[in-house]
Amino acid sequence: MRDQRRKDAVWRFLTYAFVITMVVVMMVPLYWMLVAATLPQEQFLQFPPRLIPGTAFLDNFAALQERLDFVRTIRNSVFIAVVYTLLSLVLCSMGGFAFAKYEFKYKEPIFYTILATLVLPIQLLVIPLFLLMAQLDWTNTFRAIILPWAANPIGIFLMRQNMKSIPDALLESARMDGATEFQIFYRIALPTMRSSLAALAIILFLFQWDLFLYPLVILESADMYTIPIGLAQLTGFQRIYYDQIMVAATLAIVPMVVLFLVLQKQFVSGILAGSLKE
Amino acid sequence: MATSDETNDRVEQTYRRRARARIQSVGRRLRRAARPGWDRVRFARQDLTAAMPALPRVAYLFIAPFFVLFGLFLAFPVFYTLYLSFFEYQGVGEGSLFWIDLGPLYVEIPQIAQLNFVGLGNYARLLGNDLFWQSMFNTSYILAVQVPLMIGLALALALALNASFMRLKGVFRTAIALPVSANLVAYSTVFLLLFNEQLGFLNYVLSGVGLGPIPWLTSEFWARNTIIAAVTWRWTGYNMIILLAGLQTIPQQLYEAAEIDGANRWEKFRYVTLPQLKPVLLFVVVLSTIGTFKLFAEPYVITGGGPTNATITIVQYIYRQAFVNFNLGYASALTVVFVVVVSIFSIIQIKLGGED
Numbered sequence A: 001m002r003d004q005r006r007k008d009a010v011w012r013f014l015t016y017a018f019v020i021t022m023v024v025v026m027m028v029p030l031y032w033m034l035v036a037a038t039l040p041q042e043q044f045l046q047f048p049p050r051l052i053p054g055t056a057f058l059d060n061f062a063a064l065q066e067r068l069d070f071v072r073t074i075r076n077s078v079f080i081a082v083v084y085t086l087l088s089l090v091l092c093s094m095g096g097f098a099f100a101k102y103e104f105k106y107k108e109p110i111f112y113t114i115l116a117t118l119v120l121p122i123q124l125l126v127i128p129l130f131l132l133m134a135q136l137d138w139t140n141t142f143r144a145i146i147l148p149w150a151a152n153p154i155g156i157f158l159m160r161q162n163m164k165s166i167p168d169a170l171l172e173s174a175r176m177d178g179a180t181e182f183q184i185f186y187r188i189a190l191p192t193m194r195s196s197l198a199a200l201a202i203i204l205f206l207f208q209w210d211l212f213l214y215p216l217v218i219l220e221s222a223d224m225y226t227i228p229i230g231l232a233q234l235t236g237f238q239r240i241y242y243d244q245i246m247v248a249a250t251l252a253i254v255p256m257v258v259l260f261l262v263l264q265k266q267f268v269s270g271i272l273a274g275s276l277k278e
Numbered sequence B: 001m002a003t004s005d006e007t008n009d010r011v012e013q014t015y016r017r018r019a020r021a022r023i024q025s026v027g028r029r030l031r032r033a034a035r036p037g038w039d040r041v042r043f044a045r046q047d048l049t050a051a052m053p054a055l056p057r058v059a060y061l062f063i064a065p066f067f068v069l070f071g072l073f074l075a076f077p078v079f080y081t082l083y084l085s086f087f088e089y090q091g092v093g094e095g096s097l098f099w100i101d102l103g104p105l106y107v108e109i110p111q112i113a114q115l116n117f118v119g120l121g122n123y124a125r126l127l128g129n130d131l132f133w134q135s136m137f138n139t140s141y142i143l144a145v146q147v148p149l150m151i152g153l154a155l156a157l158a159l160a161l162n163a164s165f166m167r168l169k170g171v172f173r174t175a176i177a178l179p180v181s182a183n184l185v186a187y188s189t190v191f192l193l194l195f196n197e198q199l200g201f202l203n204y205v206l207s208g209v210g211l212g213p214i215p216w217l218t219s220e221f222w223a224r225n226t227i228i229a230a231v232t233w234r235w236t237g238y239n240m241i242i243l244l245a246g247l248q249t250i251p252q253q254l255y256e257a258a259e260i261d262g263a264n265r266w267e268k269f270r271y272v273t274l275p276q277l278k279p280v281l282l283f284v285v286v287l288s289t290i291g292t293f294k295l296f297a298e299p300y301v302i303t304g305g306g307p308t309n310a311t312i313t314i315v316q317y318i319y320r321q322a323f324v325n326f327n328l329g330y331a332s333a334l335t336v337v338f339v340v341v342v343s344i345f346s347i348i349q350i351k352l353g354g355e356d
Helices: A001-038 A059-069 A070-101 A107-119 A122-136 A153-163 A168-176 A181-192 A192-208 A214-219 A227-236 A242-270 B002-034 B034-056 B055-082 B121-127 B130-164 B169-181 B184-194 B201-208 B220-247 B254-260 B266-294 B297-302 B314-324 B329-353
Strands: B085-100 B105-117
Touching: A001 A242, A001 B055, A001 B130, A001 B169, A001 B184, A059 A070, A059 A168, A059 A242, A070 A153, A070 A181, A070 A192, A070 A227, A070 A242, A070 B055, A107 A153, A107 B034, A107 B055, A107 B329, A122 B055, A122 B329, A153 A192, A153 A227, A168 A181, A168 B329, A181 A192, A192 B105, A214 A227, A227 A242, A227 B184, A242 B169, A242 B220, B055 B105, B055 B329, B085 B329, B121 B329, B130 B169, B130 B220, B130 B266, B130 B314, B169 B220, B184 B201, B184 B220, B220 B266, B220 B297, B266 B329, B297 B329, B314 B329
Parallel strands: none
Antiparallel strands: B085 B105
């Protein structure tokens, strides 16, 4: 018995040690980025590296703003990601509902065709998409960034899986009461999917947030830049001001962290609300 | 005193008004139900909606918005890529349709182009190209190390955070998942600096424990591992959260039953957790594999594909062919091959993992 208790204590200690080590590993680059953003350029490239925050954050920020209106860049990114996420949530939940709850011709082939596009590397659709956008005269617009991946295959897959868990009896009783199919969808199906929608929102937001090559090709003027393009732009100058890049990187993390903290609980409970078991 | 009387009066009046409203609304409903036509309308609506699911049109209406965007912006480019892969795309003349130069990043699409049909020529060419095989090898190496490493870490962390004795679960979970919030280009730049051979923080720490400077970015072997470290750093927490969600769906009774049977910690993991978690694990593995196959921005920013092409990935190679050398036809053929390889890989994984 005593032996068992000691074994448990050792096990607990090892588990905590492992988790805390991983937390440190995860935090060090972020902390270092934060410190780097507060140091003037001269101290930044010192060896050994400084690990205590300096006081030059606002100066660096002012210098960054002078070079590129980064506040506007962040606003652009947030705007694009929010509109994209909302639009895609509507499309994916409607589509997912149809695939989960209706029978129709060619249902399976259509669904698996959509799912197959998951393997497409988005960087490589850039050429045909750019040619298409040039035809439509949509270059340098946000809609050219927002629309193409609003029909997101992972989104429709997750919504289909999760909506399968809605009991058919529930939908049937609503039908008995004379609800139209669309009412059934948004009055009954959607409210039960709240946590799944939150989980999907994080996935979609992150996807749009990370797009790099495509917006680079589409967005031409500096006032339209998104965060990755702005950052790439900063590294493209003749002298690279890493302190300013670190300020930009630190600011760029804020919207995603906020979204993540707000929706984290739902993400955990929502991503597998249905189940992947079939 | 007068004020309190007034307040009481007002409260009373409010209550009376609400009660009256409620009685009226109930009365309205009763009167409506009593109307002879009403039932007929309701039955008609019920009949109509009962007939609805049989009409496939409703389902098509639901998927139509998705499908319009899908067809226009995903299906069309896919077919166009397939079409282009049988042609040689030659930029003619000086004019550029599009042109951007950001120092290391350079993209140009020539305006006037000639398409020469070459049949399977592009495919024959890629099979004989050394850089294609090099990029295939690099991607496979990164994939073979990175995905098992990341999933292993994510699973271990999820199990640890799911343990009953663990405190501060929320704090740990948030901290470990935080890297996913870092912007792709931003975190790649941070890693570029952290892993700098002379000035980087990592070599500083290593020198503190007496280890010589490691050429993280300049040696072929280490550069690949640096990319692996970067990708693993960013995505481990994300996968951990999905696996954690999966662990929480496993019924507690299964563990209790296993305990009664005298199962130890390993046996509980092997015979309860693993089989129960299998679908979620498969989901995570397939998505991570596809994600790592598509690796582009990290090697682009951190190593630029070097040293001597040791970290050039397939997507990066295709990007170079398309936007730097303007071999759009050849790049399209590469894309087709790439998509076929990834698809086969995913299908094998799903077949192996989803037997039951």
